[in-house]
Amino acid sequence: MKRYESWTRQPKVNHQTIVPLHWRDELPDLSQFDKLVLPFGLGRSYGDSCLNEHGILLDVTGLNQFIAFDEETGILRCEGGVSIEEILKMIVPRGWFVPVTAGTKYVSVGGAIANDVHGKNHHTAGTFGCHIPQFELWRSDRGRVICSPTENKELYEATIGGLGLTGVILWADIQLKRIPTPFIDMECIKFRTIDEFFDLSEDSHERYHYTVSWVDCLAQEPQLGRGLFTRGNFYDPPLGAKKEPRALPMIPMPIDLPSYAVNPLTVKLFNELYYNKQLRKKIGGVIHYNPFFYPLDAINDWYKVYGKAGFLQYQFVIPYKETREPIKEIFRRIAKSGQGSPLVVFKTFGDIKSPGMLSFPRPGVTLALDFAFRGEKTLKLLDELDRIVFENGGALYPAKDARMSGASFRASYPRWEEFADYMDPKFSSSFWRRVTSS
Amino acid sequence: MLKILVIGATSLIAQETIRHFAADGAEFFLVGLSADKLKMIQDDLLVRGAKQVSTYELDLTRLDKHQELVDTAMETLGVIDAVLVAHGTLTDQKAAEQNVDITLRELNINFLSAVSLLTILANIFEEQKRGVIAVISSVAGDRGRGSNYVYGTAMGAKSIFLQGLRNRLAKSNVTVLTVKPGFVDTPMTAHLKKNPLYSDPRRVGKAIYDAMKSERDILYVPFFWMFIMMIIRNIPERIFKKLSL
Structure with missing residues (x-):
């Protein structure tokens, strides 16, 4: 039986009906x-943006048909409930890939648009919403509405990153990208400090479509922000080489989590081992796209390692071009608190602008990490981090939030009032009520 | 490549099954009540890799049209490697108890129409001496229960008909697969309250696909229904009749 709850299973809410x-x-x-x-x-979604307390949820996963695929242009038209996994199963053998993917392939096309998801190629491709030439909405007040950059432009921009509040996405066109093989030619490079990370980022952005890093959040100065930088491109075999390389069983993200409770000692131990899993400064090889893009999909229900109390996911973006001090300060606070899990994703966003009014990615550096929930202690730390993020022009990711204040949301998403004009009057969510009421 | 006749193609379980065959490059002849929905399924299967998809609109209770349907399918496909019979309705038991027309109509949709089609198709398969006949029945046909015995009767009768057909066609190297799903979360059960025994139609479709490929005889899906029904079948009648099931 399907559960209608968020990925963290928090907050617990009741819905009147599921349709x-x-x-x-x-x-x-x-x-x-x-x-x-x-x-x-x-x-x-990790927080309450996919919940609608006391209201009605429309389960859209039944809208899971493909409609058309033009193999000349690479435009795929499918219903909003189709998952990225289904799409990949169909297109990868034909030499195509999704233009942008989040860290899990178990998201629907509608969800990917509504959260305007981003991935390891944000610096070269922008968000998912940058690759959607058009889609059709089902609204309570206007029925079916086709939206594109030229037709119902404002509604198009409101829907991308619009958290499902502008209507049901019935179908969408996705501009796919060509790939030479389903493998990634990748490198994993150690960096000892956060400044080294920024140097690597700068150095990699032109040559590598995909970049992402893992950071040891418990490391303190002088090793503050040490970690592993992963970069890669789809493997294009040189002429005459075999199409199917011998893929390395290499995993670029920490998934070997201990199955017992995550605590500061185990995390410290894990981070130490993970950071030192490669002795050399740089290793490289060819790896299948699955472990490269979706390491966590291999483990079902991985969040269970956090035990009954569950966890909070925290993701922010913060500008760094003028000063790197705020991001350093955040790492200092996390390290000092001893909280934070080994699952950390760190990456610089590029400056490709999404059409979405409420899109999260913006030029800066983004950090996503889990916190095992330890009550007040955890909330207090996150409040401290919030303060640094918002004071420095940053923002939190609604898809991963269940706690930011309404004032912070409204300040960091200044187009929210304009957005509200394009919402479907029949639509709402627990998230939306929370951030617009307090 | 496989050529498949799909009766009741708009059934969600049928769709979830044939999507897998589409990825293998199969060719389809889809039969259903709604031309619009058949067109949507046709588009979906073609994107997924189906070689060719034809559609045929028919109310399957029109038994007099069955011969024409099968003839057209044969003409279109040339040969039928597999047939999936998936049409049906979930009977409103209370309404059927009060109205014999409803009861007979339900038996017609859920049992007689299948008998009519399978009688015609069986001879084709018997002659070609190969192929798979897969029919969706239900665990509801394993024992009559007060809450749904009209539907159960149709399913039980269908299962027995298939047993006999299997016995006959085994000599001709033809597989007859009886599929007995438990509770599945589909439009047919959309109005019912869900419990943890409900399963995902995707999982059911994949299991039917695998069973058709491996030429199974009987498929309980999910498999644990085999054990549940074993218990249910073995409760003595003098106890069973007092239970509210």
């Missing part, structure tokens, strides 16, 4: 419902 959608030509009249509605896909 499954199956056929795009047989949709319920949304205006008949007496409660507000919200589309729900595969439930990979």
Whole structure:
């Protein structure tokens, strides 16, 4: 039986009803419902943006048909409930890949648009929403509406990153990218300090489509922000070489989590081992796209390692071009607190602008990490981090948030009022009510 | 490549099954009630890799049209390697108890229409001496219960018909697969309250695909229903009749 909860299973909320959608030509009249509605896909959002307490969830995973695929242009049209996994299964053998992917392939196309997801190629490709030439919405007030950069432009921009609040995404066109093989030619490079990280980033951005780093969050100065920098491109075998290289069983992200409780000692031990898993400064090889993009998908329900109390996911972006002091200060605070898990993703965003009004990525550096939930102690640390993020022009990622204040949201997403004009009057979410009421 | 006739193609379980065959490059002849929905399934299968997809609109309770349907399918496909029979409705038991027309209509949709089609198809398969006939029945046909015995009767009768057909066609090297799903989360059960025994139609579709490929006889899906039904079948009638099931 499907659970209608967020990925962290927090907060716990009740929904009045779940309404499954199956056929795009047989949709319920949304205006008949007496409660507000919200589309729900595969439930990979971490906070309350996929929840609608006391309201109605429209389960869109039944909208899972492909509609057309033009192998000349690489434009795929599919329904909003199709998952990235289904798409990859179909397109990779034909030499295509999704233009942008989040860290899990178990997200729906509608969810990827509504959260305007980003990936390791943000610096070269922007967000998922940058590759959606058009889509169709189902709204309570206007019925079916086609949106594109030239047709209903404002609604198009509101829907990308619009957290599912502008209507149900019935189908979308996705501009896929050509790939020579399903393998990634990658390198993993150790960096001893955060400044080395920035140097590596700068040095890699032109030559590597995909970059991402792991950071030892517990390391203190002089090794503050030490970690592993991963960069790669799709493997294009030299003429005459075999198409299928001998893939290295190499895993660029820490997934070998201990199955018992995550605590400061185990994390410290793990980080030490993980940082030193490669003795050389640089290692490289060819790896299948699955472990490269989706290391955590290999472990079902990995969040269970955090035990009953669960965890919080925290992701922010903060500018760094003028001063790197704020991000350093954040690392200092986390290291000092002894909190934070080994699962850390660190990356610089590029300056490709998304069409989305409420899109999260912006030029700067982004850090995503988990905190095993330890009550007040954890919340206090996050409040401290919030302060540094917001004072320095940063923002938090709504898809991963269950706690930022309404004032912070409104300050860091200044187009929220303009966005609200394009919301479907029948749509709402726990997240939206939270950040617009307090 | 496989050529497959799909009866009741708009059934979600059927769709989830044939998507796998589409990825293998199969060719389809889809039969269903709604031309619009058949067109959507056709598009979906073609993107997934189907070589060719034809559609045929028919109300399957029109038994007099079955011969024409099978003839057209044969003409279009040339040969039928496999047939999947998946049409049906979930009977409103309470309504059927009060109205004999409803009861007979349900038996017609869920049992007689399958008998009619399978009688015609069996002879084709018997002659070609190969192929797979897969029919979706239900665990509901394993024992009559007060809450759904009209539907159960149709499913039980269908299962027995298939047993006999299997016995007959085994001599001709033809596989007859009886699929017995438990509770599946589909539009057919959308109005019912869900419990933890409900399973994902994707999982059911994959299991049917695997069973058709490996030429199984009977498939309980998910498999644990085999054990549940074993217990249910073995409760003595004098106890069973007092249970509210």
